[in-house]
Amino acid sequence: MTPTAEKFIALIEIITRLRAPNGCPWDRKQTPQSFKQYLVEETHELLEAINDDDPSHICEELGDLLFQVIFLNNLYQEKNLFTLLDVIDSITTKMVRRHPHVFGNQTIESEQELRQQWQTIKNQENERKGHPRHPLDSIPKSLPALRRAQRVADRVAREGFDWPDLASALGKVDEEFAELHHAFAHGSRTDIREELGDLLFALTVLARKADIDGEDALHEATTKFSRRFLTLEKIMSKQGQQFVDLAPEALLLIWQQAKSEADTAPENN
Structure with a gap:
């Protein structure tokens, strides 16, 4: 052993x-x-x-x-x-079973062909079990919302439902952003919630089209914001200031200073 x-x-x-x-x-x-x-x-x-x-x-x-x-x-x-x-x-x-190009005699010419083969085999497995499933059904609803949106956008793109280019996907983001503006001005809370969701999904599709992992991008942005905020708190503590004491304009100036200091710190270079 x-x-x-x-x-x-x-x-x-x-x-x-x-x-x-x-x-x-x-x-x-x-x-x-x-x-x-x-x-x-x-x-x-x-x-x-x-x-x-x-x-x-x-x-x-x-x-x-x-x-x-x-x-x-x-x-x-x-x-x-x-x-x-x-x-x-x-x-x-x-x-x-799902790798006949490795353990069998099939050949694969491209990643797209590999994905298609994988999905075909999965469909055959589900049919043999007696409960065929749509490709979207295999994406767990319990996934974090952004990750689930990415998986859905990627899956339908494989089926051919996709924007022809990056500019088109960006145009959809602009359209959804305009609809969110309209909802804030004229809609109900339900309308705002729906349009905000549509905008977030459109941004997810844009990230996929740009070959960027939206989950990683958001994590990096959140980490960057957290780093800057901690620097902001240190600056204010040294100056003996609190958020309630500062006007929005003064707070913005300190925020700009915090951004500069946080982003140029040795550990971030």
């Missing part, structure tokens, strides 16, 4: 021990429903580690996520619904 296999089995045994009658009370009371939140949290912690490009942190978070996956499997295995072997066998068979 290889060291990796030994460690993997040891982890399974640890989880089994935690769930045993004399194990950990917290682990014993978990259900698939109660455990979902921890799975989501660990996934986001791994994503943050990847964004930070910290190998040691990524290694740690991968371990945490692996624990979550095996623990969740154990909850179902205890009910004799399926085993870890079933899970591994299922994904192994699926990956081989």
Whole structure:
């Protein structure tokens, strides 16, 4: 047995021990429903580690996520619904089946052809299961809104429903922005909410058309804003000022100073 296999089995045994009658009370009371939140949290912690490009942190978070996956499997295995072997066998068979250009004799000439083949195989799988699904149905509604919008925009573009060029997509953003202006001036709160959603979706489509990951772009913008705001607070603290004491014009001047200082700090160069 290889060291990796030994460690993997040891982890399974640890989880089994935690769930045993004399194990950990917290682990014993978990259900698939109660455990979902921890799975989501660990996934986001791994994503943050990847964004930070910290190998040691990524290694740690991968371990945490692996624990979550095996623990969740154990909850179902205890009910004799399926085993870890079933899970591994299922994904192994699926990956081989969906890569005939690797494990078979098919050839692929382009990424577009690869995507089409992947979707065709998925459709065939769903038909064999007796419940064919539209490609949009496979996009989880529980995804973060921006990520879900990106996936939907990408999926329909593969079907041929797409703007012919970047200028057209940008024109749609301008159109939706004008409609939002009109809603603020003449519409109800419901109208404003709808038009704001339309504008956000149009921006998502524009990002895809520009080959930019909107989720990453928004994260970067939020991080930049947070960095500038923290600098703003430091400047105001040194000057003994508070937000309530400043007129909008004075606050804007300090904000411009904070932007300059934050963006030229050594750690951002």
